[in-house]
Each structure stands twice: as structure tokens, then as C-alpha cells.
Amino acid sequence: MSAPVDSTTRPLIVANVSRRRFLQGISTLGGLVLAVGYPSAIRAQEAKKYGADGMPNGWVDSPLAFVSIAEDGTVTIVCHRSEMGQGVRTGMPMIVADELEADWNRVRVAQAPGDEKKFGNQDTDGSRSTRHFFEPMRRCGAAARTMLEAAAAERWKVPVSEVEAENHQVLHRPTGRRLGYGTLAKAAASRPVPARETLRLKDPKKFRYIGKGQLKLIDGRDIVTGKAQYGIDTRLDGMLYAVVARPPVYGGKVATFEAAEALKVPGVQKVVQIEDSPPPAHFNPVGGVAVIARNTWAAMQGRQALKITWDDGPNAGYDSVAFKATLEEAARKSGKVVRNDGDFAAAAAGAARRHEADYYLPHLAHATMEPPAATARIANGKCEVWGCFQSPQATRDLVAKRLGMSADDVTVHVTLLGGGFGRKSKPDYGIEAAVLSRAMDGKPVKVTWTRDDDLHNGYYHTVSAEHLEAGVDAQGKPVAWLHRSVAPTIISTFNPAAKNQAPFELGLGVINVPFAIPNVRIENPEATAHARIGWFRSVSNIPHAFAIQSFVAELAAAAGRDPKDFLLDVIGPARQVSPETLGDTWNHGESPERYPVDTGRLRRVVEVAARQSGWGKTLPKGRGLGIAAHYSFVSYIAAVVEVAVDDQGVVTIPRVDMAVDCGACVNPDRVRAQMEGACVMGVAVATLGEISFKGGRVEQDNFNSYQVTRMADAPRDIRVHIVPGDYSKPMGGVGEPGVPPIPPALCNAIFAATGKRIRRLPIRDQLKA
């Protein structure tokens, strides 16, 4: 197996009709599907597919796409998913290497360009990489191993049943002869890829790497020595540097601009207007004026010297203070009913007592440490783009469309991502680079976003008002549950008329609450978007989990019960709940049979987190424990936060215990790392994070006004407890589900410590004396 061969030349692939991932979540909105050019008729003819089968371009498991072996024995494994800190460039190749019986010290990892026909789906989001590609990557490694075994048997002229691959060699058991993978590579490559159903997968007991957590990060050494290449680090001969002045209001555009002063700045070469893109935003650049220069600093100075007047358009009045009132008013009235079990109104009327609470969570920005950045070059009718992209195939398709080229003539190289969190699923910056390269006659141009660009022109996490009501029995147990969730939908980024949350947003923890409550009514009143709304790590789970898990704790307090015991009672006995009976038609794109909501697993993480935290222990004054649990991305997570609040209202977090049941793990150390990181991000969301608008403009410019958690305020000790899984059972997600339980667990802990209930995030100075 020398250079990877284009797998499309062989009939190995079961691929789906090409369409982008975001269209899947909005499949019920036929009009929108037509509006962006995908015939709804095709969809109607398709049987519903789940998991990786249901993703655009599905999966590929051919070793011809992913594995090459050099004659010196070096095994190169292609990673087709984007690395943004979740460890996928270690995890995916580890799966292949294990089944391949490769020696990890002789494995190199190559990054796939955007090419889903060859590699399968590459949209690195939705906490899907491992759960969708564990099985295809195992088969890929097993197929390559089988080809090497067959080549050795042929060389020795012995039955293949007598040979066995073992740690980078093939062994002839009866004679003890061995041949290295390098020696066999060429002969193995010429053999047919074995049929999928004939493959012999390893017994998980024999895994060398999977589940062991002993391999270091493949990029660790490069990262700590400054060699790792991120999107912002691309350097090409003759490259120019660009920054862009973008409209400060969503839907705004350039009215007039004057470039003369900018062109006087030393190093500035050209000023170029980028065409406006009126809403819907889609993944398009918002337009504006680019300054192209010898280096980034000169471009930034040139931009400062531009004189631009903006036509702000219809969102010029967007004001977060006023909008909060609008959302809260909507949450007080009934709206679209999205789930209705029993009769909430009758049960509430007959209840012993009633409770209600309103919660509010603001917009957030991803603020990846590496701001968006991309480089493009056009030559001989072909365009190459380099950048930090979560969705390289979408980048490729959209660059091609914008340049009027065929996607075959566009190559998208994926660098490391300096953080993603959903921001880099939207490749507007890649399209900007391509447009600017074209404006410079194809010369390579790198566009770099500054921090204020990143905060001012993001795809923001939505802003929500969550209204909850419950009727409880004489013991305080809820018998009636009403949740109204009001938030501008991500769909608005593709269809400005959309005002209701989509199935994929409702399925993020509001509609699919698996509580043992007979009368449940979930409503979704309308909300209008005035900014680009996008996916942010764990998405709508953040407001939904915050409201639900805070409210359960409020009900526990009202009932005078222990919050953990009360939460377990509300979850009810261990049972498998079909998501369909909860009104969740989406179920994270997974089969409702393979992935029911398992309340036993939810109970278990609550119990594990509580036990490990020492739940019930006596704490000094000003300290408290809070618990929350949430099911998302088909994983179950519970957190116990221990908080200390001093006389001045300053919050510190000595310890957090997180229990995670994501099924079996490929790389337990990275599961821990993702939980630790999610915990810190959850603390940032709870304590500091807020993007607000005034006059249509974002009020935060940099990390002084958009604050994120720093070391001194981060939890001092984060203990992650992984519930053991079974490799024969479906896996869950890891990258996102750790975030949602943290803000409610923290606020529940603050209540335990101080008696003060936080219903509006961020906490910021609400506890200050």
C-alpha cells in the first residue's frame, strides 16, 4: 500500500446523497430545503437513515483511503476529522492502528483535505467523530491487516489460517517466521480489499491502544515546541496579509468608503471591497472592506485609516436590554406546543402547590483562542485554501460556488484548529480568503480576524428566556410540568422567517426530558433573530439544562428534600424511554432503537457523581454542594460542584466531580480532558460570559469586556469518573455534553452555600455584597 489510492475508483463505498449537515436538522422545513437548492423530492424517496449512515457522504472504511505503508515500515494513517483539541488526530488513527496491529511508534498521521466522497463525512461537530467512525475505522484497520496477512501467506506459500499479524509483523505460527509490514507493503497493496462481512475484528480484550489511555497526543511535541501549524500560521511564497472591516450590524453594508489614507500606510498594497451578503447569513462573508498589505500589522493599521460609512439596515435597533424584555414577555404567554403528555392545566389546577420560575441566558461568543484565519491561492484555474475548518467539504463547495468554479478545482487543506467550539463550522473566512486572492490576481492572501472581529461578527450562541411551572403533590413531587423555551433559532441563519426552535434544538434537552411526571407540556413561543445565530459547544442544551436542573433543585428546596434524592425521584425508576414518545423526532440523528433515553444510565451518573463527591458531607459556612445531570449527544453526565462564597460574594470552586457515561471509550485520557475543559467552559458561561447588543452592535471588543475564565477562577480540582462501557454497545458523544450540567450545578451549589438563587446568567456581580 504505497500512496493512498482514491477509494472512489473501487466500489467500496455506500455513500448518501450529498447535502450539508445543517440541512438534516431542518428536514421538516421543506420550503427552506428548496430555498437553498436541494430538491425535497429526493428526501421523500429516501428511507430514514441514522448515525453515520444519515450524514452527508456517510462513512468510508476502505484502507485504500486511510492507510499507506512505506517500504521502511512507516504506517501513515489519514485522519479525516478536524482536530480542535478533542484529540481526534490521536483517537481515530489509534483505532485503525489497533486493528492493524501497527506499532504506534511507527505510525504517522496525515490530515485529509476536504473530500467527503473519498473519506466520508468530515463535518467535525455534534460530538460525533468517535461514535460514528469507531466501527468504520476498526474495519479499515482490520482490512489492511488482512491484506498484509494474505501477502505474507502468499510469500511463504502457506495457508492464510497459519499466519497472524502481531505488532507490525506477520507471524507464521508453525515455523515462527516473521515478515515486517514494510517488506509486505507492496504485495499487500496489490491485493483486493477483503469484503466487509469477511473481516475478523479483534476481541476488545486484545486491544493494544483502544481504551488504555497510554498514548501521548500525536501533536503534543509539535505543540510545545511551537512547530504545530494552525490556520493562522500558513505561510506561502509571495503571500499577502489581509484584515477586513466588516459591517458592525447584521444585515448592514458599506454605504461609502474612502481608502486614500489607508493606502498611505507603509506596507499597504491594496484596498478591496468584498461584496455584501444580505441575510440570510448562511456561511457567507458579511462583506466589507479589506486592506491587503505586506504583513498583518500594516493591514491592521491600514484598516484603522479607512473611512467607512455603514448602512446598518433593519437590525440597527437590536438592543439586548429591550430584547430580554421581549423574550420574557413571550415566555409568559403560551406558544407552539411541541410536547403534551396528559393534561398540564388540569393537573396543575388540582396540585397541592404550584411553583414557577423564569431563567435568562444571554448570547455567547466562541472566542476560540485562534481567531478565524484562512489563506487562499488561485493558479491555473484551481484554488487552494488552507485554514482551521471544522467542515472542509462545505468550505470547498462554498468557495467553488463563490468563485464560479467546480468543486473539483478547489482543494481545502485542513490545519490544526486553535479551538473550534462550533465557530469554525462556518467557513465565511475561507470564502473571504478566496475572494481576496482573486482580487489580487490569484496571489496567496491570508485573512486574519482580530479579536474584535471575532466578537463583532460571530455566529452567536442564541439568547433565551426559559419559563417553568410545576404543580406538586403534598410531598412536593411534581405531577405537572410546563416548560416554555423562547430563543432565536439557528435556522434563522438560513431562513430569516424562522421563529421557532427546530427539532434539533428542541431535542437538545427541552423536549426529551425523561422525567417521571405524568403531565408534561413543552411550548416554544416565537422569537426573531437580529444577529447571526450559530452552533456553540453543546448548543441549546446550555439554556435548557440550566433552567431544568435549576428548577428541579428549586422544587427540592421547596419540598425540603435533599436535591440529589429529589432529582433521582424526578428521573424516576430505571427504564428505556423511546425518544419518539418524548416527541423527539431528531434524537441526535441516531436510531431511536439503538439509542433510547436510558434513565438507568442517567440515575447512575447522578449516583456516581454524588458518591465520589462525598455528597452529604459537612462543609464550613459559605460552602455548598450543587448537583445537576443532563443527557445530551447520547451521553449521560452528572456534576457535583463544590463552591465557596466569601463575605464579598466572590465565588471560588475548590472541586468538581463529573460522572460520565458515554459508552465505551477509545481514549479515556481525552474523555477526561474534554470533561475538564467542558467544566471550565461551563464555569465561564455561568460566571462571566455575555455578548450584548446596543444599536445593533456587539458591545464587547476583547477579553477585557468579554471575559472568560482564567486559572485563578477555574475549578481547582476536577475529578472525572468514567462509567465503564461495552465496545459492542453504541457509543455516545464526548466533546460537548460535559458543558450543560455545570452552570446549574454551580448555581445549585451557590444556593446551598448562600440561600441565593441565580436565575439569570452570567452571575458576574449578582452575589456581591
Add this chain to the structure above:
Amino acid sequence: MIPLDINGKRQNVDLPGETPLLWTLRDELGLTGTKFGCGMALCGACTVHVNGQPVRSCITPISAVANQKVVTIEAIGNAPIGKALQAAWVDAGVPQCGYCQAGQLMAAAGLLARNAKPSDAEIDEAMSGNICRCGTYTRIRSAIKQASARRGGTR
């Protein structure tokens, strides 16, 4: 022409004196290990050493570091402290996305140079200028302690 001494290499750059060291390193000299994060000394991603002291290169004009000894992430491993920290970082699996880690390492190297065995509070104080959005803080703290212990740091 401004004479710079970067990682022991002396070179002249033909740029306006107010050009920040960050962009000079990254765009003109090809040393991209030093990262841009905020441009206002708020996040620490751009931290380098000037005469052994951690400095935010994004707000440091090159005119201010003419003939001063600048060391970046690319060369910090040549010194024992930097080497120990890099090993501890890899061993503890500190990086997630890794983007901020060059700045974290430079800040940590500055800390250990002046305090061989820092306490938790001293680590917090030295490191809280460096943001990690992936949230690797607990591992950064343990890696600093590990490097300190391996170097026989005593209090």
C-alpha cells in the same frame, strides 16, 4: 533598520519601529510559534522572553527590543527549565487545541526561573494572564509542579 536578537540569531529588519514584535516574528521572520490572541496584552498567547522576562509581544514595539535578547517558544527548549516544562506538558497531556500553550509555557518558564518551587497561589498569579479557552488549567498547574519537582525545586 532595527537590529534584533531572536533566539541568539542577530538580524536587521526593515520595518517601522512601532511594529509589534509579534507580527515581526510571525510575518517577517517566519516564527509562527508565537501566537496572536487579542492584540492588547489580555490573553498571553503572544508571550516571549526579553532578557529572560516574560513579555507580551503583541504590544511590544520592535524599537523597544533592539539588541535585547528575545527568546521564543521555538528556542525555549534549549534551556533546562523550558525543556523540563515541555516534557511535563507532553507527559501530563496538557494541550487540547494547543494554541495558547506556547504562551503558557513561556509564562511558566518565566515563573520557574524566578521561583523554583511556586505555590498554587504563586502559580495562579503568574499564569492568570494567560487564557486557555479549552480549559486546561488544572493540567497546566500540575505540569508546572511536575517540572519543578523534577528539577529538584525546593522551598
